[in-house]
Each structure stands twice: as structure tokens, then as C-alpha cells.
Amino acid sequence: MPRPDQILTVAQMRAAEQALIDGEETVSSLMERAGAGAADYIWRLSAGRPVTVLCGPGNNGGDGYVIARILRERGVAVQVVAPLEPRTAAARAARASWGGETVAHSAGEVFVDCLFGSGLARSLDPALERLLNDLAGAHRLRIAVDLPSGVDADSGACLNADLPVFDLTIALGAWKPAHWQMPAMELMGARRLVDIGIAQVADAMRVSTRPHLAGPPMGAHKYSRGLLSVVGGAMPGAAVLAARAAQGGGAGYVRIETSGREGLPVPPDIVLRRVPTEELLHDRWIDAVLIGPGLGRGSEAQAILAAVLERDIPTVCDADALHLLEPPMLQGRTAALIVTPHEGEREALSEAFGVVGDARIEEVVELAEALSAVVLAKGPDTLIAAPGTPLTFMPPASSWLSTAGTGDVLAGLVASRLAASADDPVRAAEEACWLHAEAARLAGPAFSAGLLAAHLPQAWRAFL
Numbered sequence: 001m002p003r004p005d006q007i008l009t010v011a012q013m014r015a016a017e018q019a020l021i022d023g024e025e026t027v028s029s030l031m032e033r034a035g036a037g038a039a040d041y042i043w044r045l046s047a048g049r050p051v052t053v054l055c056g057p058g059n060n061g062g063d064g065y066v067i068a069r070i071l072r073e074r075g076v077a078v079q080v081v082a083p084l085e086p087r088t089a090a091a092r093a094a095r096a097s098w099g100g101e102t103v104a105h106s107a108g109e110v111f112v113d114c115l116f117g118s119g120l121a122r123s124l125d126p127a128l129e130r131l132l133n134d135l136a137g138a139h140r141l142r143i144a145v146d147l148p149s150g151v152d153a154d155s156g157a158c159l160n161a162d163l164p165v166f167d168l169t170i171a172l173g174a175w176k177p178a179h180w181q182m183p184a185m186e187l188m189g190a191r192r193l194v195d196i197g198i199a200q201v202a203d204a205m206r207v208s209t210r211p212h213l214a215g216p217p218m219g220a221h222k223y224s225r226g227l228l229s230v231v232g233g234a235m236p237g238a239a240v241l242a243a244r245a246a247q248g249g250g251a252g253y254v255r256i257e258t259s260g261r262e263g264l265p266v267p268p269d270i271v272l273r274r275v276p277t278e279e280l281l282h283d284r285w286i287d288a289v290l291i292g293p294g295l296g297r298g299s300e301a302q303a304i305l306a307a308v309l310e311r312d313i314p315t316v317c318d319a320d321a322l323h324l325l326e327p328p329m330l331q332g333r334t335a336a337l338i339v340t341p342h343e344g345e346r347e348a349l350s351e352a353f354g355v356v357g358d359a360r361i362e363e364v365v366e367l368a369e370a371l372s373a374v375v376l377a378k379g380p381d382t383l384i385a386a387p388g389t390p391l392t393f394m395p396p397a398s399s400w401l402s403t404a405g406t407g408d409v410l411a412g413l414v415a416s417r418l419a420a421s422a423d424d425p426v427r428a429a430e431e432a433c434w435l436h437a438e439a440a441r442l443a444g445p446a447f448s449a450g451l452l453a454a455h456l457p458q459a460w461r462a463f464l
């Protein structure tokens with residue numbers, strides 16, 4: 001059974017299509033199904049308004065001719081703009097069955113981009129780029145079929161500087177990485193998937209689907225729900241914020257441990273343990289540790305990080321810890337490790353661990369291998385990588401999360417979910433992202449990190 005969450009590279013997609021063609025299907029029968037599925041969406045959205053379809057030379061253009069024919073059969077006024085002749089047999093056959101004339105330009109209501117899909121090999125030449133932008137600008141509603149033209153399917157890169165923004169992108173057969181990666185994602189508007197019978201591909205990447213979270217069982221107590229220690233440092237406010245968020249993540253017992261002497265504004269429901277560095281985490285009941293928010297980057301912070309990692313307890317490293325982490329600190333560890341870098345921190349980690357990839361997706365995967373850890377590469381297009389598991393793409397969350405402290409909240413949540421279920425750190429990372437996104441939805445717009453954490457209890461309702 002095909003899964004609606006699988007993400008395929010162009011090579012995987014071609015192989016999956018070929019498997020169908022080796023069976024009962026032909027390129028034309030797949031194109032017919034893809035075009036019909038896309039035409040359904042376009043027909044509903046156009047609601048009787050005239051439609052312009054821009055058709056390119058490959059099979060994406062072929063889809064466009066199928067869409068044009070089906071819409072015309074349903075009584076829609078359709079115009080086709082075809083700057084390049086069809087080059088594949090299936091696209092030529094689709095053009096023949098469209099039969100209608102083509103025009104050089106058109107203006108009106110609904111624009112459908114079938115110029116290029118997954119076969120785009122280089123940037124659009126200036127004349128095609130201009131035509132695409134002119135047509136998009138001359139219509140009210142813009143729909144891209146499979147991918148907006150000019151977008152690299154595998155990396156999500158935009159191969160031209162000036163590309164139009166769409167209201168809807170209709171993915172065909174399976175999601176491609178670009179559907180969930182910046183900067184391409186920003187051009188797509190809403191995303192919908194048309195099933196054309198592509199089978200489940202082994203080891204396919206996936207987009208995360210909404211999890212179901214269980215509340216505490218009847219016999220639960222604070223230790224059974226998970227004990228989390230947040231290790232504080234030079235700037236105690238960040239640890240308090242992370243601990244606050246961790247309480248909203250479901251762990252039964254959250255405390256802060258610190259060897260610092262700074263005054264900590266700790267609320268009464270967070271336990272504070274002040275101990276020398278060598279006594280940090282000396283409690284066999286601890287299920288998980290968070291270190292990094294507000295830790296500092298000096299030699300004292302480095303010594304604390306080394307001591308914490310040596311304890312070999314399931315650990316989340318964030319913020320300053322990611323700048324201090326070095327390969328020797330992870331030697332001999334067996335417990336789960338999750339790192340939660342933003343772009344800058346990821347680059348620092350890649351440098352420290354000798355990871356050089358061609359693109360972000362490959363680098364994140366390689367970093368997870370190098371660290372033997374779960375890498376939650378956070379941003380508008382968060383990725384979760386772990387050795388031996390399919391790369392997971394998180395659906396985009398509120399852009400209001402781009403404010404100070406929201407990373408501390410996410411780190412607290414990841415650690416909280418890890419404390420609650422240390423046997424599955426990938427799931428912990430994923431659940432944390434979902435809670436974070438839902439709290440942002442409830443708290444927005446223009447919330448502070450503290451307000452975000454305060455919305456976590458209500459955010460749970462979406463997952464119970």
C-alpha cells in the first residue's frame with residue numbers, strides 16, 4: 001500500500017514509476033491518472049473561471065495537456081501556452097489528444113504551471129523565466145503541477161532568482177524533498193498530493209504525520225512519567241525557560257541542577273539542586289538530561305559538558321553545548337543522544353565532526369551518522385535524522401516561532417519527551433516538534449517564548 005507520507009527523490013520516483021510501467025501501466029496511463037487528479041483540484045478551485053495552462057517539453061507538460069483536455073470536457077474555457085514542443089512520446093500523445101490550438105500569451109483568472117516538474121535540469125533561460133512570471137502575474141489564482149517550475153526537486157533549491165509564488169502545488173505520485181524544504185517550500189502555497197499508484201518504497205524519507213500522545217496511565221507517579229535534569233550554567237534564565245517547557249512536555253519531574261553560584265529566579269514548582277560539577281546527575285532515577293541553554297562557552301562550561309556526557313544518560317544537547325561538543329566527549333557512550341542545532345549550530349557541529357555534504361539534507365544525514373545521534377536540524381523546514389532510520393521532514397510551523405527563546409522551549413520539550421520514553425529518541429524529537437508547533441498556533445501571533453511554553457498544556461489536547 002502506498003503511504004501518503006513518503007518522500008521520494010527524483011531517482012526513487014523514476015524507479016517506482018518504472019516498476020509500474022514494467023507491470024500493467026504505461027507512461028501515458030500514469031500521465032492520464034496524474035492529470036485527472038490534478039484537474040479535479042483545478043476544476044474545483046477554478047469554479048467555472050477560465051484557465052490558462054503553461055505546458056513545457058517533458059512529461060510535466062504532458063500532464064498539462066491532459067489537464068487542459070479534461071477541463072475543456074467539463075465545460076471550462078481553457079487556453080494552452082506552449083513555448084516548447086513536446087519531446088517525449090507520452091507528452092506528444094497528450095498534446096495530440098488535447099488537439100486544441102496553443103497561444104503565445106494569455107491573461108485571466110486561473111494559471112496552471114506545467115512548464116517543468118522533476119526533470120528540470122538547469123535554470124530557466126531568461127525568456128522562459130519572463131514568460132512564467134508574466135503569466136503568473138496576469139492571473140488571480142496560481143497553481144503549480146508537481147512542482148513550481150524552476151525548483152530543484154531533490155534539494156529544494158530555486159534555480160532562478162525570480163520565480164512566482166503559487167497558491168497551491170499539486171504533487172504527483174509522491175512528495176519530493178522540495179515540497180518540504182526551503183526555499184522552494186515558500187513558493188508553493190498549500191500542498192496537496194495526487195495518488196497515481198506509486199508503491200511504498202523501502203527506506204523512503206517521510207513527512208511526519210500528527211502523532212497520538214497518551215496521557216499518564218492511572219497508576220502513574222512523578223518518577224514513572226520521567227525525571228528530567230536540566231543542567232544550568234552561566235545564564236540561568238534559559239535553563240529555567242527550558243525547564244518550564246519540559247514541564248509542559250509531559251515529564252513527571254523536572255529539576256534544574258547547577259554548579260554555578262548565580263542567583264536563579266526559579267519558580268516554586270521547579271526543583272533546584274546546587275552541587276559541585278563532580279556531583280551533577282548523581283541520582284540513578286534520572287531518565288534524561290538537557291544541557292546547553294544558557295550554559296556558556298568557556299572552559300568551565302566545557303568541563304561541565306564533558307562530565308555530563310560521561311555519565312552516559314539519555315541526553316539532549318542544545319545551544320552552547322553544540323559549540324563545545326567534540327568527538328572525544330562521545331567516546332564510549334551508549335545512551336541516546338539528541339542534538340537540536342539551528343543552521344549556525346549545525347555548521348559548527350559539522351566542522352567539529354568533519355562532516356562535509358553537498359546540500360543540507362545530505363549534511364544532516366551524515367552528521368547523524370558521525371555523532372551516532374538523532375539530529376533535529378531546526379528551522380522553517382526542520383529535519384530529523386538518525387542512523388538507520390528514514391529521514392523525517394517536519395511540516396512547517398508558525399513563522400512567529402522566529403523569536404528568541406523558542407529554541408530553549410523546543411529543547412525542553414525534546415528532553416521531556418525523551419525522559420518519558422528514552423527507548424525511542426526519534427519519536428521523542430518528533431513529538432516535541434508537534435507540541436511546539438501546536439503551542440505556537442495557539443499562542444500566536446507575536447508571542448514570547450514564555451507565552452509559547454504557557455500554551456503547552458492546551459497544545460496537548462490536539463494529540464490525546
Ligand SMILES: NC(=O)C1=CN([C@@H]2O[C@H](COP(=O)(O)OP(=O)(O)OC[C@H]3O[C@@H](n4cnc5c(N)ncnc54)[C@H](OP(=O)(O)O)[C@@H]3O)[C@@H](O)[C@H]2O)[C@@H](O)CC1
Pocket residue numbers: 017027030031032034035056057058059060061062063087088115116117118119120121122123124125145146147172196
Ligand atoms: N515519468 C512518468 O511516468 C510520469 C511523470 N509525470 C510527470 O512528469 C514529470 C517529469 O517529467 P520529465 O522527466 O519529462 O521532466 P519535465 O520536468 O517535464 O521536463 C524535462 C524536459 O525539459 C528539458 N529541460 C530541463 N530543464 C530545462 C530548462 N531549464 N530549460 C529548457 N528545457 C529543460 C529536458 O530536456 P533536456 O534539455 O534536459 O535534455 C526535458 O525535455 C513529473 O514532474 C510529472 O509532472 C506524471 O505524468 C506521471 C507519470
Ligand SMILES: [K+]
Pocket residue numbers: 060113114115116117144145146147148149
Ligand atoms: K510545474
